[in-house]
Amino acid sequence: MLAHHPAVSGDSILFTASPYRHSSNLLPSLGAEGHVAHHDRANPARTAREQSPFFRLPEKIRLEIYRLCVPSGFVFDVREHNTFRGLARLSATPQALLNRSRGHFEQPSDDSLDDVGSDYEFGLDEDNSESESDGVADDEDDYSGALQKNRWLNATVRRQGWLPEIRSLLTASKRIREEVLDVLYGENVFRVIVSPQASAKKIQSRFSKTKVRRIRHLMTLYKQFETLADYLPQCRIQTFIRQEVIPNLTTLHIVCDPPTGTAMTITGRASATSPTR
Amino acid sequence: MKLWLDEVPPVLKGLGEFLPPSVTVLADIDEKKVTAELLVKHLGRKWTPVQTMTGDVLFRNRSTRRKQYEWMDQTFKDVPAEADCRCVPWDERF
Numbered sequence A: 001m002l003a004h005h006p007a008v009s010g011d012s013i014l015f016t017a018s019p020y021r022h023s024s025n026l027l028p029s030l031g032a033e034g035h036v037a038h039h040d041r042a043n044p045a046r047t048a049r050e051q052s053p054f055f056r057l058p059e060k061i062r063l064e065i066y067r068l069c070v071p072s073g074f075v076f077d078v079r080e081h082n083t084f085r086g087l088a089r090l091s092a093t094p095q096a097l098l099n100r101s102r103g104h105f106e107q108p109s110d111d112s113l114d115d116v117g118s119d120y121e122f123g124l125d126e127d128n129s130e131s132e133s134d135g136v137a138d139d140e141d142d143y144s145g146a147l148q149k150n151r152w153l154n155a156t157v158r159r160q161g162w163l164p165e166i167r168s169l170l171t172a173s174k175r176i177r178e179e180v181l182d183v184l185y186g187e188n189v190f191r192v193i194v195s196p197q198a199s200a201k202k203i204q205s206r207f208s209k210t211k212v213r214r215i216r217h218l219m220t221l222y223k224q225f226e227t228l229a230d231y232l233p234q235c236r237i238q239t240f241i242r243q244e245v246i247p248n249l250t251t252l253h254i255v256c257d258p259p260t261g262t263a264m265t266i267t268g269r270a271s272a273t274s275p276t277r
Numbered sequence B: 001m002k003l004w005l006d007e008v009p010p011v012l013k014g015l016g017e018f019l020p021p022s023v024t025v026l027a028d029i030d031e032k033k034v035t036a037e038l039l040v041k042h043l044g045r046k047w048t049p050v051q052t053m054t055g056d057v058l059f060r061n062r063s064t065r066r067k068q069y070e071w072m073d074q075t076f077k078d079v080p081a082e083a084d085c086r087c088v089p090w091d092e093r094f
Helices: A036-042 A044-050 A060-071 A096-097 A126-134 A137-148 A162-170 A174-186 A199-206 A240-246 A260-266 B002-020 B030-044 B053-060
Strands: A074-077 A188-195 A216-221 A250-255 B026-031 B047-051
Touching: A060 A174, A096 B053, A162 A174, A162 A188, A174 B002, A199 A240, A216 A240, A216 B053, A240 B002, A250 B002, A250 B053, B002 B030, B026 B030, B026 B053, B030 B047
Parallel strands: A074 A188, A188 A216, A216 A250, A250 B026, B026 B047
Antiparallel strands: none
């Protein structure tokens, strides 16, 4: 559909300055909802006369065009600077994801534990080992088969060439800026780490209040760390996020990993030190 | 150290209070049974289990993980009663 429309046949439409005038009538201030539909409702006759061909396109098509230029449907870490860079180092490993040193994590699982001798490493005595093997839950099938795969991709799986396009569009005109901001902040997921380290401050410092209120999809990421638990409050979501971000959400992703998880499935070493088991 | 069972409920309750009614909650959790019970009990709204790329990295070995024993993912509610031992001085035992 887009390819046959004369107004979208050239790149110049996207990147040249729009003749759209920034009158207060035509560009109402965005409220907490921040949707672009307001623009089309304001004084339609005058708007149509003064609009560029690009703005005469239906809003739906304009948004589709923006989605071809800027990220949409990706997960970005709020620690990124600039925000939409898609840094591989922030999601490459669990340590990097949670901003922790390697010492806070258990060793990776060894598939060889499936072989003979794994019961010994789990500390099971001979009598128990038989009954435990009967009670094995086939979780692998649950994860790979029954679980729905989320459509949101980590931003690092795609090329990191978004910033020039984003900057170009954001500086093209106020109206394009408003529409692109809605796509950028409303159609991507922002990943927040729930930890004593202040994720909220990073959001506050990187995003203005109006941008934060455009966020529609949030991912909270949490893993309990035994080593810090004695003196730090662990599990908390900052007030700023609760008050400014969460009320506007349409989707909340909760990703969490209790301490019993990987530690128990790896070897008996970690289980000996944890009071939770 | 706070137990997972003690630590997560206040956060979920807080989330549940501030979330708008129309929000879709998707959860990617390891040790499904324990955390799922907490979500059902304390979040106060429907949620859908999903597999995310972030969870794949965080749980690291999920796709190739070895099979999980049932006892790893239980709350062991009867443990406090079973472990309730009172200390009796040596002299009073006889």
